[in-house]
Amino acid sequence: MKKVMVVFGTRPEAIKLVPVIKELEKNTQKIRVIKVVTAQHRQMLDQVLKVFNITTDYDLNIMKKKQNLSQITTLILQKLDRIIEKEKPDIMLVQGDTTTAFSAALSAFYHKVNIGHIEAGLRTYDKFNPYPEEINRKLVTAIADLHFAPTVLAYNNLLKENVPKNKIYITGNTVIDALFMTLKQKYEFDIPFLKKFDFSKKKTILVTVHRRENWGMPLQNICKALKIIVSSSKDAEVIFPVHYNPIVRGTVQNILKNESKIHLIDPLEYQPFVHLMNRAYLILTDSGGIQEEAPSLGKPVLVLRKITERPEAVQSGTVKIVGDNINNIVKETIKLLSFKAKYKKMSCKINPYGDGKAASKIVKIIIHKLC
Ligand code: UD1
Numbered sequence: 566m567k568k569v570m571v572v573f574g575t576r577p578e579a580i581k582l583v584p585v586i587k588e589l590e591k592n593t594q595k596i597r598v599i600k601v602v603t604a605q606h607r608q609m610l611d612q613v614l615k616v617f618n619i620t621t622d623y624d625l626n627i628m629k630k631k632q633n634l635s636q637i638t639t640l641i642l643q644k645l646d647r648i649i650e651k652e653k654p655d656i657m658l659v660q661g662d663t664t665t666a667f668s669a670a671l672s673a674f675y676h677k678v679n680i681g682h683i684e685a686g687l688r689t690y691d692k693f694n695p696y697p698e699e700i701n702r703k704l705v706t707a708i709a710d711l712h713f714a715p716t717v718l719a720y721n722n723l724l725k726e727n728v729p730k731n732k733i734y735i736t737g738n739t740v741i742d743a744l745f746m747t748l749k750q751k752y753e754f755d756i757p758f759l760k761k762f763d764f765s766k767k768k769t770i771l772v773t774v775h776r777r778e779n780w781g782m783p784l785q786n787i788c789k790a791l792k793i794i795v796s797s798s799k800d801a802e803v804i805f806p807v808h809y810n811p812i813v814r815g816t817v818q819n820i821l822k823n824e825s826k827i828h829l830i831d832p833l834e835y836q837p838f839v840h841l842m843n844r845a846y847l848i849l850t851d852s853g854g855i856q857e858e859a860p861s862l863g864k865p866v867l868v869l870r871k872i873t874e875r876p877e878a879v880q881s882g883t884v885k886i887v888g889d890n891i892n893n894i895v896k897e898t899i900k901l902l903s904f905k906a907k908y909k910k911m912s913c914k915i916n917p918y919g920d921g922k923a924a925s926k927i928v929k930i931i932i933h934k935l936c
């Protein structure tokens with residue numbers, strides 16, 4: 566029996582690894598799956614585990630209020646050591662670019678355990694955008710043994726860095742698997758605010774922001790832009806699930822708490838969030854995962870960042886980078902609210918990030934390699 570250790574810690578890693586875990590667990594005659602959560606996120610991680618009914622074997626429970634990057638890294642290294650020593654996995658799987666992914670991969674490397682990197686090869690080539698994720702992802706590439714690239718572009722990025730061709734697999738992104746799994750289920754909002762919100766009479770702008778490079782002035786600009794947008798449009802309203810990060814919450818609450826057309830709510834569970842994306846008119850976000858999901862739903866996205874490591878949907882025209890300049894955010898949003906043709910052009914359904922079968926491709930490769 567081969568042992569596959571899956572390590573994750575934040576909301577997006579959990580969402581993207583659920584399909585892989587479910588697929589791995591279909592093969593219990595060949596492999597044992599050991600699920601380790603670092604709990605770099607607590608509530609936002611538990612929300613995903615609960616919705617998808619995922620149990621865990623180890624919980625490092627590291628989250629601290631206003632944690633910094635060194636704390637996350639050192640706590641994971643210290644706490645994962647004993648678990649790897651005890652379990653001696655044949656491979657460790659990590660996902661994406663978080664500090665959990667990087668620290669867990671580093672720990673595996675210290676124990677000479679093979680590493681499989683899911684969502685490998687995304688790059689901006691800009692050290693501080695996204696920060697620290699660009700470098701986290703590159704560091705994982707340097708020590709990983711199997712690289713699961715979601716797109717051809719990501720595959721080519723890895724080739725350019727001399728990753729051996731026979732160690733890279735193009736699989737699609739597992740977030741599309743999670744999205745399709747969720748869309749298949751019947752769902753009605755059970756949150757009172759969303760239940761009574763009249764989506765048919767309003768142009769709903771869904772907003773999420775959390776990136777470290779947006780803390781401070783950029784986030785203040787984004788909030789100020791939202792105020793201008795709702796005051797210059799008669800039917801636009803904002804629904805903004807505010808990330809639990811106290812730095813983000815502080816700024817957002819300060820600037821937006823008294824705005825009647827801007828609704829600040831807590832982070833949503835995945836199912837209501839997907840359905841909210843589906844009901845929204847357009848999305849403003851700095852999230853990586855949402856940039857990947859929204860094109861599958863035919864929702865235009867304005868990206869509140871200077872640069873993106875996910876240019877595929879920008880190239881196909883459903884996602885546009887608007888940065889953190891107030892005038893630019895307002896101008897681009899108002900264009901989409903006012904000009905039907907422009908809106909239509911950006912709202913076609915495309916799937917540059919996957920077909921919903923990424924997890925089964927990844928698991929087939931892992932089983933083939935291990936068994
Ligand atoms: C982390 C990841 C980022 C990812 C994002 C997804 C790193 C360095 N950052 O950023 O790549 O895009 O998650 O959301 O890996 N908090 C809670 N409850 C939660 C989650 C967070 O209270 O469930 C608060 C805590 O005070 C915590 C703070 O948010 O200290 C920041 O969390 P952290 O994981 O350091 O940063 P994120 O911005 O969430």
Ligand code: UDP
Nearest residue numbers: 577580806832833834835838852853854855
């Ligand atoms: N998401 C969610 N509830 C929310 C906001 C986002 O379930 O209130 C989901 C979203 O659909 C996507 C993922 O969380 O799959 C993105 O997470 P986040 O933006 O925190 O991280 P990133 O993708 O930027 O790393």
